[in-house]
Amino acid sequence: MFHFMRAAMEREDRIIRIAGEGGQGVITIGELLDRAVAQIGLNVLTESTFTSEIKGGDVMFQLTASPLPVPSQGDRLDILVALSDRGYRTNKDKLSPGCVLIYDHEDTRPEGLSGVILYPIPMMDISESLGNPILKNMVALGAVAQLFSIPMNVLQDQIRKRFSKKDPSMLRMNLKALEAGFIYAAEQIRKQDPYQIPLEKRKDDFLLLNGNEAIGLGALLAGCRFYSSYPITPATTIGDWFSRYLPGLGGSVIQAEDPIESAALTIGASYAGAKAMTCTSGPGLDLMQECIGFAGTAEIPIVIVDVQRVGPGNGGATQHEQSDLFAAAFGSHGDLPKIVLAAADVRDCLYLTIEAFNLAERYQVPVILLSDASLSRRSQTVSRPNLPEIRITNRILYDSARSSYARYQVTHDGISPMAVPGQSGGEYIATGLEHTETGSPGYSPQGHTIMTDKRFGKLDTLEEDFLPMEREGPAHAKVGIVSWGSTQGSVREAVQRFQQIGADVAALYPKLLWPLPVKALETFASSVKKVVVVEANKQGQLASMIRADTRIETHGIQTYSGVPISPWDIFGKEFIVRRNGEVYFNGAQSSDGVQDGSQGDVVSRVR
Amino acid sequence: MFHFMRAAMEREDRIIRIAGEGGQGVITIGELLDRAVAQIGLNVLTESTFTSEIKGGDVMFQLTASPLPVPSQGDRLDILVALSDRGYRTNKDKLSPGCVLIYDHEDTRPEGLSGVILYPIPMMDISESLGNPILKNMVALGAVAQLFSIPMNVLQDQIRKRFSKKDPSMLRMNLKALEAGFIYAAEQIRKQDPYQIPLEKRKDDFLLLNGNEAIGLGALLAGCRFYSSYPITPATTIGDWFSRYLPGLGGSVIQAEDPIESAALTIGASYAGAKAMTCTSGPGLDLMQECIGFAGTAEIPIVIVDVQRVGPGNGGATQHEQSDLFAAAFGSHGDLPKIVLAAADVRDCLYLTIEAFNLAERYQVPVILLSDASLSRRSQTVSRPNLPEIRITNRILYDSARSSYARYQVTHDGISPMAVPGQSGGEYIATGLEHTETGSPGYSPQGHTIMTDKRFGKLDTLEEDFLPMEREGPAHAKVGIVSWGSTQGSVREAVQRFQQIGADVAALYPKLLWPLPVKALETFASSVKKVVVVEANKQGQLASMIRADTRIETHGIQTYSGVPISPWDIFGKEFIVRRNGEVYFNGAQSSDGVQDGSQGDVVSRVR
Amino acid sequence: MTWCPGCGDFGVLEALREAFSRTGLDPAQTVLVTGSGCSSMIGFFVKTYAIHGLHGRALPIAWGVKLANPSLKVIVAGGDGDAFAVGAGHLVHIARRNPDLTYLIMDNGCYGLTRGQASPTARRGGMAEENGAGQPINPLAFLITAGATFVAQGYSEDPQSLILLIQQALNHHGFAAVNILSPCPTFNRPEAAPPYRPEVVNIEATSHPVHDRLEALRLAMTEDDRLRVGVFYRENRDVLNEKPKGAGREDGRDDLTRLGEIMDELKP
């Protein structure tokens, strides 16, 4: 299927990867490059991996730059910058003919690479000649700038922003190293590759954000004025965001002493009237389940962000996985209504966070927003939000002109006005016990039935209220892919490739995952012949939930390797494309060869 | 459908209910009666309800006694003993013609009861004449003994056992009150009812236990030698059991300071080689989810009993519900293999606890056993276990004769030998991080995939290994009921009634709920026309899991009122029985009238 | 729904009501946060705003309330189990941060609601003893070491002192905790647990140096059959529930302007 690959390579995006070890500054120059390229007006998308050791361990940072929007990290490389031999060796399999390798020939000896363009740079020598071996990364960055026409003034700007606060001698050294790399490349390297970073000025006003920053910004725009969390990778930097910006908006930020405390603080703040949020990752979500149940029963709106990492247990703190969906939807004991959303890209992180607050306020339920490790550090450009256009929902307040008040009044839609401390006449007790309309403990059989129905009934209109959901591809297709979270990007890219070869594949990207948007899923399913759910977990968690709540038969593509699903994982492995361009999903992972679609009826139910 | 009711009433069981308020000793005389009736050789089953206030609140205790096994609490009354007017009023709707009411005419004036046989007893007067108003309950018990031929010597025995340790004057007073009640009834009441407690001596050796005691006994028989928990209704009395019996067996019991601590202690004890268990209820299960995930990842066998109560939140501590199945199966974040079992009666509490330990040891996974509030205090007779016949499984141990050891070795069945501290050469680190075969942190994509597959692969043979599952009714049937937990008893009784009227209903009672026993469920489903899942929760949790993992279309009967499902909830409400004895399930709860089964194709998927 | 006859919590409720009215608290501006337990039912018996039911989390919930709206009067109440068992970690951390909260601990030495098991404060020799109990927590020493800035002890059967102590706690600016011996006659009966019909000594009468932490600890750690009632320790320290210093708003710029500035910072 090599011709598909070629088709993909004719795109205008450029993918550059920097690889090395912890402590070498891989991420630093990656981020500088990212910011510079974004600043000159290109769309960017970054992907990085590292382990949770503070020093040492493999580190890589990859940047895709394109005049068009970049859906995913892709599955190829154009340029590899190896800061160490290990960085070269762990990535060399990715180099195909036409790729560029930039490396230090003092430590790395590339062998057996056919058709790869080699640019050796004596990074360490140059760095040491400047009196500091730690500047290797900047030397490499300078060379990259020269070779691919990244404007030096923009890079220098970015370096100044980054280092100015620290000691000025550091800044000077770094600028010097950048320049040395640039000069070396200009003088010693004969350019053999066709790559240039195109210079296109975006006309819109845009921001450059990673997923965690976008969540922070979304929360501020939604009106969040209370934040508490306990540090946990990969959610920690959301806390940093709030520490930086929330006090200036008159809000409170508390670093709690454990995830339970942060959830309890959030509940208290919301009871008192603030829009409040906590963020965590899997192990913290586990600990918060009791608080989530309390908030649901007492009908106190809260927003919980779960930045998923590899599970179960402590798993892999910096690695990617989408395996907390079950825990988010079903983790708290008892019959508990709640809302689970999942963000697919940085833009979603921003706007779904706003939506999470709106839904929490409107329905007075806990809302869990799922993000993931990859998204948390993925940097993308996003158009600057237009503040007046953002729709904000606030909880229905108790009307203090009324004479009597029952906090948990059973209304037609199950939503009862909430009093906020300070409102005279609204005094009520919020309790996690089953209760009557006034909040007294209520143990009658009718009482529990009515209150359970009330709490669940609130969400009856949710699917209609909450529309964000994207569909792409032909109106009728042989195969319909359903995907969620950041895997969407790779699915989108795979669908583009299917379209390029004339294959018949559509896709649906739900953002509301629980309660399941049954109607939309069934409409989609009825427009395709087979539904394939693509997700990065073992159990096929969304597929399982779809089978439980709809009549849809699902097939699954699941990976659980700690890295994001790539377009090729979808486009290349599980589909059978016939000469005429028709496409079939091949359920059996181990099967090979071209099958007729009609034989593909074997159901690959995922356990 | 009154003729079905009559059919049911021709059974030989007798149902007596004692009702009153907290502090009146309702439970005390109920338990005395229970023990006495069991002692004379009848099968018993008790059901009781009360609220979690210490004093006050409605209390009722109901005893069914029968020469045949008693499947459930039923849905009728034969005899009501009202210790207070409130006790009478909250239960009078249950009185139908032919029933007996025993009451104190000083406080209660029964009105509008047609055909109910009234036996007024001046309980308070007699009690006060003995110098103590608190003896009302014993007076009532004496009257009951006289009226329904319960041997006084057996009752006196039981009272002696209960009060002897406390002050002897209490014992004397109680015996006196018992006698006074007996004499009053003999002299003043003319018996008009046909009820007698039959005197049949069981030939087997049997025990009388409630669900929590049975769990305690099962654990001891399984070899459990470490127990820790934090008190929480309705699980607390399991801790009492262990405090009483485990030290005598050389084991340790620790009342922890919160549920997390108890789970962590249990993990440590198991790592050190002990069979270890903790018990809790919903809110505690929430808090334990992180520990459960750790145990699963580190492959440390533990048993967790969740005695379910009304959820979500604190819900109703003493009330019945089966709504923690989702949390048990899916609550801990990430892709976590674990085993969930559910006990249906007191016998199950005993034998499934043994099985829970066997499975935990064999597969080195967390095993969650679900019981419930009703079962926790349900008293039933169980044949005395024959110790030598009980099959006990122990973990596969590291063989210290071997030269090298990798704790997490990927074996053909995924199960790796475990070393226990003390074994030389077996030193290893158990970790909740993703790891290599030797336990070092392992972040490679292949590594996580392989280890995930290993952990899930362990359970591939589970459904074949673990057979306990009951099926009853005809080999092919129009309707097949699937039910779990203590609801099984009411389903069994409903199925008996269906059989009496010649209706075509079968039932399947799985005890292993997760991983779902797919083959058995699909075999059952293929033998019936419609599958109806009966469970006491809002969301239809088992039904949802069945739809997710099998091709079965499910219909649901769900109640969530805080009290157990009754046979009539199944037999009476949701089924349409045609003159010819054919039976159809009517999915729409509110519908009435006889429908043809072929119209019943509307799917009542439960959200 | 009520407590058992003779339960100490009745006395605490009465004293609380009286202290509320003497302090002139506005129910609409007052939030009483409790956990789970017999004592935590107290939230159902007052006319203020209240939260009930998450065992051991009353304190962080209350702090959240106070942080979100510092103008509210926020009181925490609940059992010794809530405070010192499940909730011990929160107590340690929140006390040292000294938020402006009043905490009334109703100490009966047992878990009343779950039928009387030993709590961390269960005195040796009481009814409520369990396996592996160890040395009980000394509530006052615990609170002082943790960093509470007002630490007192009261007794449900000594209403006059108790009212005064609660009043002082309510008036204290910072984290004020009153440990109140509030016997559980149902599960921890006086005759079984000696400290529950104690000789009461009011330390206000002595010349206890209330600002000296070590002296306060010494007194707290003095264990005999007498119950010392009064203020053990008191300190003025920065209060941390106010919104962070230097927080915006004062400068007159509105949220929209500020949000715009934040977005400006996010341009590459």
Place this chain on the structure above:
Amino acid sequence: MTWCPGCGDFGVLEALREAFSRTGLDPAQTVLVTGSGCSSMIGFFVKTYAIHGLHGRALPIAWGVKLANPSLKVIVAGGDGDAFAVGAGHLVHIARRNPDLTYLIMDNGCYGLTRGQASPTARRGGMAEENGAGQPINPLAFLITAGATFVAQGYSEDPQSLILLIQQALNHHGFAAVNILSPCPTFNRPEAAPPYRPEVVNIEATSHPVHDRLEALRLAMTEDDRLRVGVFYRENRDVLNEKPKGAGREDGRDDLTRLGEIMDELKP
């Protein structure tokens, strides 16, 4: 996998190894339980049995190990976050029960693994300061009040004293805790956090009355720029990790007989 160059934890590991070998511990009979954090990685660097990874639960896991097999030597190690943040509640309860465990707390005043946020022991003026931090926990006062029966302080840069302290802790019968200042040069640099290049005072040289709890507290609460190293407090108290007294077995009856007796009791 390793620590950053200059991390204090290297010194602790060396001292631990040396103390193990001096004490002659058998690796097969030793279990090292850690939590989560940089310091908790120490479990991967020893040759004993070990458990790693549940943040804040190292102590109860370790106690479970010891209870199940009292003949094992059980050591707990981990960070200040593990001990005093998430794990504070367990520390309070387990210390007072005085099980025979050795606890080595590697105190760097921050959460190293999550990149240096302030931990509960973060000193004022350090790099790692966060919103609403409040007064830091005083680890030694905390441990003494909680009821630990051996409380000492060590320093990763003072290996000789540290080895001796760890040896003494290992030999103590009961709950022995050593708080070890173990700097994090990456996130809590010496020049930023004054106490991290402290003047070291060995209190063994003074006549500190090690059995006097109040004196120990006084010394623990003395705060200046000096780091006091040595044993602050020591007490002999009943040890609670042994199986309950009077437990069966000794009477020679086997489990089957006992189980039969239990079932006899269950006849109605």
